[in-house]
Amino acid sequence: MKFIDEYRDERTAQLYSRALSRIVTRPWTIMEVCGGQTHSIVKFGIDELLPSAVTLVHGPGCPVCVTPLELIEKAIELASMQNVIFCSFGDMLRVPGESKDLLSVKAAGGDVRILYSPLDALKIATENPEREVVFFAVGFETTAPANAMAVYQAKRQGIRNFSILVSHVLVPPAMEAILSFPDTKVQGFLAAGHVCAVMGYVEYEPIADKYKVPIVVTGFEPLDILQGIYMCVRQLEEGRAKVENQYSRSVRKEGNLPARKIISEIFRVVPRKWRGVGEIPQSGLGLQEAYAEFDAELRFGVAGRTIDEPAECISGLILQGLKKPHECSAFGTRCTPEHPLGATMVSSEGACAAYYHYRRRNN
Amino acid sequence: MCLAVPGKILSIEGSDPLFRSGRVSFGGIIKNINLAYVPEAKVDDYVLVHVGFAISIIDEAEAMQVFEYLRQMGELAELEEGGTQ
Numbered sequence: 252m253k254f255i256d257e258y259r260d261e262r263t264a265q266l267y268s269r270a271l272s273r274i275v276t277r278p279w280t281i282m283e284v285c286g287g288q289t290h291s292i293v294k295f296g297i298d299e300l301l302p303s304a305v306t307l308v309h310g311p312g313c314p315v316c317v318t319p320l321e322l323i324e325k326a327i328e329l330a331s332m333q334n335v336i337f338c339s340f341g342d343m344l345r346v347p348g349e350s351k352d353l354l355s356v357k358a359a360g361g362d363v364r365i366l367y368s369p370l371d372a373l374k375i376a377t378e379n380p381e382r383e384v385v386f387f388a389v390g391f392e393t394t395a396p397a398n399a400m401a402v403y404q405a406k407r408q409g410i411r412n413f414s415i416l417v418s419h420v421l422v423p424p425a426m427e428a429i430l431s432f433p434d435t436k437v438q439g440f441l442a443a444g445h446v447c448a449v450m451g452y453v454e455y456e457p458i459a460d461k462y463k464v465p466i467v468v469t470g471f472e473p474l475d476i477l478q479g480i481y482m483c484v485r486q487l488e489e490g491r492a493k494v495e496n497q498y499s500r501s502v503r504k505e506g507n508l509p510a511r512k513i514i515s516e517i518f519r520v521v522p523r524k525w526r527g528v529g530e531i532p533q534s535g536l537g538l539q540e541a542y543a544e545f546d547a548e549l550r551f552g553v554a555g556r557t558i559d560e561p562a563e564c565i566s567g568l569i570l571q572g573l574k575k576p577h578e579c580s581a582f583g584t585r586c587t588p589e590h591p592l593g594a595t596m597v598s599s600e601g602a603c604a605a606y607y608h609y610r611r612r613n614n
Numbered sequence: 615m616c617l618a619v620p621g622k623i624l625s626i627e628g629s630d631p632l633f634r635s636g637r638v639s640f641g642g643i644i645k646n647i648n649l650a651y652v653p654e655a656k657v658d659d660y661v662l663v664h665v666g667f668a669i670s671i672i673d674e675a676e677a678m679q680v681f682e683y684l685r686q687m688g689e690l691a692e693l694e695e696g697g698t699q
């Protein structure tokens with residue numbers, strides 16, 4: 252496919268790998284923020300093409316992985332209600348809650364539906380006026396325009412039996428949180444290309460300045476990632492810490508202005524808990540007052556409940572880049588994609604699942 | 615989860631900017647995609663699509679820069695190597 256295949260060319264990848272070896276003089280540690288990039292890196296073996304001095308750590312980059320246990324429990328509670336049609340992206344269904352997941356609610360007769368787009372939930376709501384339709388609005392900034400549009404259209408069209416359970420997280424505050432950890436190893440970032448396609452990259456400039464880290468907005472194909480790493484290492488070697496854009500075919504500095512406008516119409520910035528990391532201030536989106544009627548937590552009275560994370564899973568340390576998946580004692584034995592203990596094993600973009608699928612032999 | 619896939623716009627419908635949509639081909643698989651966030655997109659443009667929404671128009675000129683950048687570096691390295699001989 253155009254705009255995919257050409258960025259997987261092996262010979263060019265080798266050239267990037269050689270170019271990198273020429274400029275590296277010291278060890279560097281770089282974090283890729285987005286789970287989509289983690290998936291590509293492990294799948295295509297990009298980390299194996301790098302000089303040994305360059306280490307990649309896998310960041311918190313998957314909204315499925317960081318959705319806290321209590322929201323999963325709320326989702327399960329809503330999905331179990333008689334009159335509710337609970338709609339979600341597919342990868343949320345197997346995220347383990349305290350004792351079950353959404354898939355088992357579905358198996359027990361709950362009306363749980365997997366959708367491609369939040370707009371499909373609006374359609375279901377119009378077709379089933381006597382039922383309540385709840386959409387599990389999970390995502391980074393990338394997904395916010397879609398979820399915001401669903402709410403915007405619901406209000407405009409007067410669709411009253413529609414609401415969303417919001418679990419939106421924002422990337423820049425999480426990057427700051429990672430840089431503030433006392434044992435953080437991260438010296439540079441590959442920022443998530445699709446998040447920046449929506450938001451642009453101006454908001455990363457103060458982070459690069461304050462923490463003296465280069466941040467390179469990077470795409471998802473192997474050559475994108477290799478170029479992103481090259482640009483990041485080059486800055487590190489030259490002692491620069493700037494925001495650069497590797498993914499210029501899709502990312503503009505100001506992002507997507509019409510999308511940003513609707514996001515700020517519907518959502519406001521709120522504190523949010525990240526699974527495995529804890530609460531990060533100003534790191535999530537919640538509905539604006541004016542759209543509170545579409546908030547499923549308020550509508551069904553499940554707001555304000557909190558649950559602690561199980562101690563066994565070390566996904567928190569993995570999400571912070573302090574440990575690799577195979578260093579977890581449950582990895583591949585008690586914890587597998589079929590029976591995940593933690594969220595990073597559930598989503599195909601989670602670091603544990605990526606290692607499980609592509610690296611079992613090596614570990 | 616943030617997967618976004620490039621596709622080519624085959625046709626565009628709807629005059630209300632918020633409901634503008636189009637048929638988009640992903641290597642032959644055709645889907646109906648919301649185009650509200652790419653108001654300037656035209657038929658034959660490639661757009662980046664995430665959960666049913668186009669979030670960006672792909673800039674065909676910028677698409678070559680991955681290769682351009684490498685070429686420039688290669689020339690730079692040759693120049694430097696030439697200089698030290």
Ligand code: SF4
Binds near residue numbers: 565581594603
């Ligand atoms: S292997 Fe399973 S238990 Fe271990 S950190 Fe990963 S998700 Fe958690």
